[in-house]
Amino acid sequence: MQVKPMRANPGGEIEAGNVVGRDRLIKEIWNALHVQSVVMVAERRIGKTTVVKKMRSGPPAGLRLIYNDVEGLSTPLEFVEAVARDVESLLPAVRQAGSKFRRMLGHLGGIEIGGVLKLPPQMSPNWKDLLRATVEDLLDHCPDSFHVFVWDEIPLMLDKIRSSAGEQVAMDVLDVLRGLRQKHSRLRMIYTGSIGLHHVLSGLREAGHANAPTNDMRTIEVTPLDRDDGRMLAQALLLGEELQCSEPEETADATAEEVDDIPYYIHQVVARMRAVGNEASAALARSIVRKALVDAQDTWNLAHYRDRLDGRYGPDRLTLVLAVLDAVGAAGEPLAFDDLGHRVRSTVPREKAGSDFVRDVIDGDDEKLRKLLTSLERDHYLCRDPHTGHYRFRFSLIQRWWNMKRGGA
Ligand SMILES: Nc1ncnc2c1ncn2[C@@H]1O[C@H](COP(=O)(O)OP(=O)(O)OP(=O)(O)O)[C@@H](O)[C@H]1O
Ligand SMILES: [Mg+2]
Numbered sequence: 001m002q003v004k005p006m007r008a009n010p011g012g013e014i015e016a017g018n019v020v021g022r023d024r025l026i027k028e029i030w031n032a033l034h035v036q037s038v039v040m041v042a043e044r045r046i047g048k049t050t051v052v053k054k055m056r057s058g059p060p061a062g063l064r065l066i067y068n069d070v071e072g073l074s075t076p077l078e079f080v081e082a083v084a085r086d087v088e089s090l091l092p093a094v095r096q097a098g099s100k101f102r103r104m105l106g107h108l109g110g111i112e113i114g115g116v117l118k119l120p121p122q123m124s125p126n127w128k129d130l131l132r133a134t135v136e137d138l139l140d141h142c143p144d145s146f147h148v149f150v151w152d153e154i155p156l157m158l159d160k161i162r163s164s165a166g167e168q169v170a171m172d173v174l175d176v177l178r179g180l181r182q183k184h185s186r187l188r189m190i191y192t193g194s195i196g197l198h199h200v201l202s203g204l205r206e207a208g209h210a211n212a213p214t215n216d217m218r219t220i221e222v223t224p225l226d227r228d229d230g231r232m233l234a235q236a237l238l239l240g241e242e243l244q245c246s247e248p249e250e251t252a253d254a255t256a257e258e259v260d261d262i263p264y265y266i267h268q269v270v271a272r273m274r275a276v277g278n279e280a281s282a283a284l285a286r287s288i289v290r291k292a293l294v295d296a297q298d299t300w301n302l303a304h305y306r307d308r309l310d311g312r313y314g315p316d317r318l319t320l321v322l323a324v325l326d327a328v329g330a331a332g333e334p335l336a337f338d339d340l341g342h343r344v345r346s347t348v349p350r351e352k353a354g355s356d357f358v359r360d361v362i363d364g365d366d367e368k369l370r371k372l373l374t375s376l377e378r379d380h381y382l383c384r385d386p387h388t389g390h391y392r393f394r395f396s397l398i399q400r401w402w403n404m405k406r407g408g409a
Pocket of ligand 2: 048049050152
């Protein structure tokens with residue numbers, strides 16, 4: 001296939017026509033959307049938003065995608081406001097025609113500033129009705145198409161709602177959305193996010209709220225690029241940056257392989273090649289990756305793989321999480337559960353356990369350890385060999401970084 005040259009742009013907007021690969025994944029998502037809504041899970045920076053943007057450039061006939069990055073929102077009312085703005089910008093007629101939402105707003109005293117919809121805080125108690133009204137307006141006015149709301153980074157919004165208003169309110173948002181999905185057969189949603197909902201809602205689940213607010217949705221993981229696509233992206237970037245290269249195939253191969261075919265890091269490697277000279281080679285790719293793993297400026301933003309653990313696992317489980325990742329990182333091969341348990345128990349002294357959870361695991365509670373490992377799998381740190389069930393790091397790049405950072409390499 002002809003490779004189209006592309007400039008390296010790590011973390012930047014990628015035009016739909018420049019998105020490499022993802023066709024199989026996108027087909028899988030469209031297929032799922034025929035029947036149900038989708039949770040797209042993935043590690044940070046793996047390319048979720050880029051996938052959604054490519055989807056937006058060519059949805060199948062009869063299907064409309066409505067995208068919003070909701071990461072910055074922190075109350076249910078702000079969320080309703082964002083959804084209503086999206087609906088009204090799509091369908092100005094809804095606004096003029098005296099929609100359910102606008103009628104409700106009239107009663108409640110909603111305002112518009114400079115033509116922009118603004119819901120004042122006193123409407124907070126009505127957020128559920130307002131949300132239902134605006135979504136139903138859309139469906140009522142467009143009876144012939146399917147509507148897919150894409151809420152990018154919705155777990156981050158829910159986390160903020162949880163912090164400001166409590167976990168029950170975060171759960172209410174998901175419950176109302178689930179209710180809407182169940183009521184309307186032409187409504188679909190895509191939730192994307194790099195923190196799993198299991199973190200946002202863990203407290204509630206432990207408190208016995210059994211209703212799973214997303215168990216009607218299909219979970220689809222965004223993985224790194226396929227091998228061939230990783231190589232093709234590297235080739236496109238090497239060409240786009242006009243780097244001289246005596247062995248282009250070997251160089252593209254090494255560039256993609258060194259970073260586990262994660263497109264963001266492929267862009268980073270090539271951007272760095274351009275920054276240091278005019279030439280590219282496999283050896284240079286390897287050397288750039290080695291340096292990035294110990295870069296004090298952390299230009300690849302790797303520190304978050306460690307930093308985010310504090311918030312996600314809290315002081316009562318953190319010691320154990322670090323011990324697990326240290327053990328798996330240092331091992332030369334995937335570890336069996338018993339072996340991993342033994343290594344972890346021998347490194348965390350009981351008197352330093354610091355919490356009942358850690359103490360229980362040290363005292364032999366395998367169930368708790370398994371639960372923790374499952375959480376680390378869902379967070380994309382670990383994965384299991386499909387044949388043996390043994391544990392290893394999900395990405396070799398992150399394992400290498402972890403070992404350097406934690407002094408085990
Ligand atoms: N399919 C692709 N083709 C080319 N470049 C890509 C592709 N996917 C991702 N990238 C590169 O990786 C970067 C990160 O991608 P993207 O923003 O889609 O990831 P994300 O998973 O949404 O990240 P975040 O967790 O920060 O929201 C992009 O800016 C781009 O440089
Ligand atoms: Mg994103």
